[in-house]
Amino acid sequence: MSKLTPKKLTVEDFGSQQSWIGKLFTPLNDFFSQVYQGWNNGITIEDNLHQEIRDVKIVVDANSFPMKIKAKFATYPKGVTVIYCVDAAGGAPTTAPWVSWSYSNGQIEISNITGLTVGKTYNLKIHVIYT
Structure with a gap:
């Protein structure tokens, strides 16, 4: 067009x-x-779409999960994905991170992110798409 x-x-x-x-x-x-x-x-995600992108810093250890994030909208999310991931040294994980999550009382609860190495610190951008 x-x-x-x-x-x-x-x-x-x-x-x-x-x-x-x-x-x-x-x-x-x-x-x-x-x-x-x-x-x-x-048109931007932040200003125009029923979605959000969150910056998250996480040290992967036994105390990392569950991680709770206040939802931007009061509707059930359709999906939560990692769209950017680097460790503190600037390296990327060898496999794509996969988010296990649930939604309750206006909060997204991340119970696990597979593909991350225990003991490392990561900077993530998490994309949340709402219904």
Whole structure:
């Protein structure tokens, strides 16, 4: 799909309605501008989608789990995935991390993340998709 090219509405385009139509064009043009910006790489997960990305730092040991995260939305998540994972030295795990989780009382409870090495510290980005 090609990029949108907006055209602003002007009072001059509506000769006989010039006395009142200008008040309508300001909010309409602002709305069109925001829609245009959104459709041209301005839509973000944080501001526009029913999802969230959380930064989590974890030291993998016996006390790491369960890990509780307050949910951004009051609906049941569809999925929780790790989208970024590096250890403190900047290395990536050898297998993709897999999150075991549940949801209760507005909190996501992570009971385990497979693929991480015990004793290492990791920086994770966790992507939560809600219903």
